[in-house]
Amino acid sequence: MDKNIKMFVRNLNFYYGNVLALKNVNLDILTNHVTALIGPSGCGKTTFLRCLNRMNDLVEGARVEGQILLDGEDIYSPEMDSVQIRRRIGMVFQKSNPFPKTVFENVAYGLRIDNPYSKAELTARVEKSLKDAALWEEVKDRMNDRAFELSGGQQQRLCIARALAVEPEVILMDEPASALDPIATLKIEELIQELKKKYTIVIVTHNMQQAARVSDYTAFFYLGELIEVNRTEKIFTRPSLKRTEDYITGRFG
């Protein structure tokens, strides 16, 4: 398999109970690229994202068919530990969800899980993660403040720092900027550009401009199906399907 393919999705069907929420999705997610998932609400893009790190395992009645490979390994094979998968594939949620702990403890949370680090190493890793998330300058004197005291944009970057701290290979972002103002959004978008040098990123977004700005590839979902996927500039300038064009030009959605 092409070693540029980080995640490889074939014939993926996903059920909530008896409801088929994703129909035969096939998608390659390329290493060190940003893949944007777009589509109207309820089209399955968030469901798809949550299949990628087995977050849907936690949903009652959820069932997955098909194949998702991470570096050629099937993440849904019975030998795979979903906990290990989630350590390699991090996630940033739509609504920033800092824990009711200090700024420091939020970032350190994932690092403490197996607790292999000395105090100094922990501090260094927290600092590095915050720098990578472009938040360090703003919070370096506030490490012991409650995370809830940060602004909305800072909280979301804190959640990104928290995800980076455990050094995942892939980062899944579920509309990470949907609750943020334009300036905070811009910061997140710049950050994504920076992060793709080291990580593979999949981002769900409702915002067409955002998809156009941050992503290399765009996948358009509609009613549980992956309608079209291509390089982002292609999707936004010369989509090959009428339905894609209708959506990105705002004729429906």
Add this chain to the structure above:
Amino acid sequence: MRKSWSERIGFFLLTLAGILVLFILGVILLDIFSKGIKTISWEFLTQPPREGMTKGGIFPAILGTFVVSLITVIFAVPLGMFAAIYLHEYARPGKMTRLIRLSIRNLSGVPSIVYGLFGVVLFVQMFKFGTSLLSAGLTLGLLTLPWTITACEEALKTVPQSYREGAFALGATKWYAIRTNVLPYAVPGMLTGVILGLSRAAGETAPILFTGAAFFIPHLPKSLFDQFMALPYHLYILATQHQAIEKVRPIAYGTALVLLGLIFLLNLSAVWIRYRYRQRMRG
């Protein structure tokens, strides 16, 4: 624009109901307080009863209630807490879980005397603990379990799902996420419920009646397998079973006041914990 008459009448009736309830409660409390306070003294709180319970204090009953409540807590709190964690975090929703939950709700409505009988059969006879502190404490524990489980489950419900998901997304196992990112925020709420359940148990007479409480014993219990005196039972005896009921009435009132005070203290601590909890959840 003027308020409509039906609105006014409705408001008036609701206010009246509220005031009436407070008034009745107030009269009861005032009655117990005014009649009981005269009896309260250092001797009353620290000495055993003398001369056929017409003189002396109620120390053995205070101690008995305290110890039996302690056994209740040690038994019911961990068990109830873990059961709630299982039900809320691990059990798959379905017929079985619904049935378990329904049973728990129903158990909390079972009259306490039934628990008393059950305690006799299970602890006193089957486990051969005899009529003792241990049997009574465990019986009260059973009585409070449904309340404890329900309260703990409610407390777990208040912890946002995003705390769990956030932890899972960082590669935490389920138990790790629960231990570090759910329980710390649920425990204060759990304690509040537990204390309220306990304050109910501490005032119960029926469950301890057959399982360990004694009419009068001249010495303090020396082990968990001894009988004991307890405040509610002592009160019951003084009020209905004593050979000179009129004479011991002040002692009965004093006992009632001590019991009320104890329960008031417990409830106050529940309020305090809840207050601290809100502060903490606010972050």
